[in-house]
Amino acid sequence: MEYLLIFIAAIFVNNVVLSQFLGICPFLGVSKKVSTATGMGAAVTFVLTLATIVTFLIQTYILTPNDLNYLQTLTFILVIASLVQMVEIILKKVSPALYGALGVFLPLITTNCCVLGVAIGVIQKNYNLLESVVYAFSTAIGFALALIIFAAIREQLELVELPKGVKGISIVMITAGLLSLAFMGFSGVDGGLKILFGI
């Protein structure tokens, strides 16, 4: 039940993009078409879950026992960058079809702050390994959900006549604001579930 709670809270209540502001760059950059948004969402889900497992293990078995916590930022970013590179190489060899679908998005993920943000976040929240994996996976699903909804809205927005000043990034921001406002409707749901499950 606790895992279900983490899952729902990470997707709807504390949505990574719309209420924690992580991963805004890909959210704005690759949300012009629903198909690219889906591809990006899948790539992020894959890398984020994998990266969180690896960084969690490094933190627990290398950094904490040796009192090297100050190297956290440096280690994590290097691990994530090399992991992304490795995933790219392996996918190319093992599954060219999947590589074809995710390939272009993979290099972009290194600088996606939601990967580093979640990796550091699970350490700060003192989650155990299984909780971290569930949290990372559901955060990524939340990212993909927000990205796909937003891409669908933007596809419609293309057809609308807009005032000159708000064209481009401005209207995109305002739309994201309204979407974020809609997601605020979920706030409190996690508290309600806690009472319901008696946690």
Add this chain to the structure above:
Amino acid sequence: MKKYIDILINGLIKENPVFVLVLGMCPTLATTSSAINGLSMGLATCFVLICSNLVISLIKNITPDKVHIPVYICIIATFVTVLQMLLAAYVPEVNASLGIFIPLIVVNCIILGRAESFASKHGPIESIFDGIGIGLGFAFALTLLGGCREFLGTGKIFDLTVFPEDFGALMFVLPPGAFITLGFLTAIVNKIRGVKN
């Protein structure tokens, strides 16, 4: 001298990282719930940007082309760690209010972007000025956005009460307000730039 001032003005206004280049959106939206938070985030980023620009321009000739991105990321991450320790030691309250967004300066695309497009092609002094210009431009944008949100949300600017808090729209301090305020500010900046052109 005029060259350096041009670089500075360029970063502050013509290539303002937030309103014109639209880079570094995560900290821009997340840390601007008040003017003072926006200002501290802006200055923190400015510090890292100046240091990384300087070091990268100094070593640009000895960095092998194939590994230049990992090298840059290491340099940036080092300065971020230094900053993190300095903040935790001297201003713990700033460190607490900015939280996870201090380590996330590493993946702020402004810094890697300037390293790629400016510091790796110019000398150290020009790179420092570019760091100051872009950094202050970022700090200015964040303070402006933070000030607007704080004013609309709570009726205060830098904790000085302008109108009673009861009349504020709380939404502007919450996440949706960040997107909407930035959207309208960009529209205003677009309008002003349009008039100039």
